[in-house]
Amino acid sequence: MLMFTNRIHIILFMLSFSFMGLTAQVPATPMKDKEKFKKDLVEMTAAVNTLESDFIQEKNLSVLASKIISKGHFCYRKENHIRWEYLNPYKYLIIISDGKLFVKEEKNQKQYDIQSNRMFQEMNKFISGCIQGDILNNEKDYKAGYFEDEKSYFVRLVPTAEAMKKMLSEVQIWFNRNDLTVSRIVMLEPGGDYTRIDFINKKVNTDIPLEKFSFK
Amino acid sequence: MKNSVLNKLLSLLLLLPLLLTGCSLSLFPGYRTCSTAPASAPESWFASDSGHYLFNTGIDIYKKHFSGLMVVKAMESDHYRVVFLTEIGIKLFDMEFSADSAAKVHYMMEAMNKKALINTLSRDISLVLMNTKTEEIPDCLRQRKSDDVVFLYRDRGIKNYYHIQSPSDNPYMARQTGCITNKVKAWLYGNSASGLDSVLIRHDNIRLSLNLYRIKE
Structure with a gap:
């Protein structure tokens, strides 16, 4: 796991945890009522106690003819318990719970105290912000554009800081129009490479035991 | 006072043979010249027809640990592209290696964008890629203890040994020496049927190590 010190890196790192997707048809019709969308999103996330989903991550590198596909499972439980697990073709687990962050790689595992580290504090805040929709209010770091089509609400976040722009040209978030859950997130890089994460088999307010967020 | 000066002079005289030969410990790695040279030099594990390799990778630099996925792609004309990403897809570096020029940095994340680190990583990766000059003919040596065949490539004061x-084998160990001491060793594990499985790189003089475990996609 990366050990970054400056804020841009923190934000970038945190972004990578959020729920993602690209290159499919991007909704181009401006959202008719973005304030209502934001209000509905806040209401929806307030009603969500748990959320779990499988995800498929697709990394597209221009130097490769094929994409790097990885799959895993994501769990969230209020307040601020997050489990992000890669299962195939490699194993990698991130748990954020009770002010601590736990990372388990194939041959290595580490635990960090979020409160003692500004980076982890920011990360925790960011991930929660994504789940609760607060990220859309971060007008300081991103310029947001709101769009929609018959299936999705679509938010395009363009980084405003120069250092961030070198790493990411754009972050795209798709929300399912029916239940406002995030269905896809895409991180676009300036050179055209991108990471897309699709969320499938989403389940809201199921019983996810706290043990899921245990470090043991 | 006089004794102190004499002692210093004596020390310098003892070091003189090493200074005159220009190099030292790495001159005596326990090799002897081949009596009959093998027909051909060993091939890189990353041959041009091998598609791409994906590795679960950990890089430890002093107290910092970076983990992620390393993609190695053999391009045309002995060029290689090496991209290091976090598991979650954030690019850490993207470099291009060719036999006849310095590594080209397409992208380097700010946290790793230090000249010394880039140079060291470039040399390490080049060592493992066997990214030697195309026209260079290596010296053939034999290790005294194991009787392994060792190929030695020289490049501007740097020596790369491939065991x-x-x-018909690919190298199972590579070693790079500078003028004075060993710099880095790399162990390459795999077999001819399934190809390269893992790579471990260790430095002698700095706390830098790389562990690469291949992911079968």
């Missing part, structure tokens, strides 16, 4: 156990 093989039989003529």
